Amino acid sequence: MRADARKNHDHLLAVAGTVITEQGVDASLRDIARRAGVGLATLLRHFPTREALLEALLRTSFDELTAKAAALETSSSPDKALVSWLRDCVAWTTEYQGVTVLMAAAIEDPESALHASCVTLRAAGARLLSRAQAAGTARRDIDGSDLFALVAALAWLGDQPSLAPRADHLFDVVASAILPAARSSDAEEERPPAVR
Known part of the structure; x- marks a missing residue:
């Protein structure tokens, strides 16, 4: 994985960890993407x-x-x-x-x-x-x-x-x-x- 892709991947995980801690495992994927500052398609490209x-x-x-x-x-x-x-x-x-x-x-x-x-x-x-x-x-x-x-x-x-x-x-x-x-x-x- 390229350095920029790894950075995006890690950022998405960090944001997902925060959102899921707050809202539970059923947290909205759209909300995770929004809070990470990316589109849902970007989140789904990393995590299908x-x-x-x-x-x-x-x-x-x-x-x-x-x-x-x-x-x-x-x-x-x-x-x-x-x-x-x-x-x-x-x-x-x-x-x-x-x-x-x-x-x-x-x-x-x-x-x-x-x-x-x-x-x-x-x-x-x-x-x-x-x-x-x-x-x-x-x-x-x-x-x-x-x-x-x-x-x-x-x-x-x-x-x-x-x-x-x-x-x-x-x-x-x-x-x-x-x-x-x-x-x-x-x-x-x-x-x-x-x-x-």
Whole structure:
């Protein structure tokens, strides 16, 4: 890509990021083009579909969350790694209202521009979950697909104005349901010694 084309591409992505943060993933492509100071045809030349634009915009975040999962596998205990990654993943999904709906659809659609990134992200979470399950801290009756669905559910809670103030508490409830063994061992550590 030529330098001027790369500059235009990057400018369009920056403006799209701002508009989508403000309006959600259903933001008008015309509005994005207008705010970028270009015509809709120019935007569509760079990004022929809404999904192509979203894939380009979200790819960096997907890559960062995948890399974070890999780093946590070697730097933190299995339960702490899973909770840390889950918290970051939920926080990121609330940045773009409606993105979890697209991710849930994309993971089931191999033709989607977002499919590969979503599958990679789900696999990263599944590895952290498997590690916690092998350590005996995570429940064994869930898998990476369930974890991906829980991220979407937690993100949805954060998008609801009436529930947003409780989002952190509800995250902790869900995390303790995923990691009941870690929760009970934390409680045992906090429990004062018995008096004889």
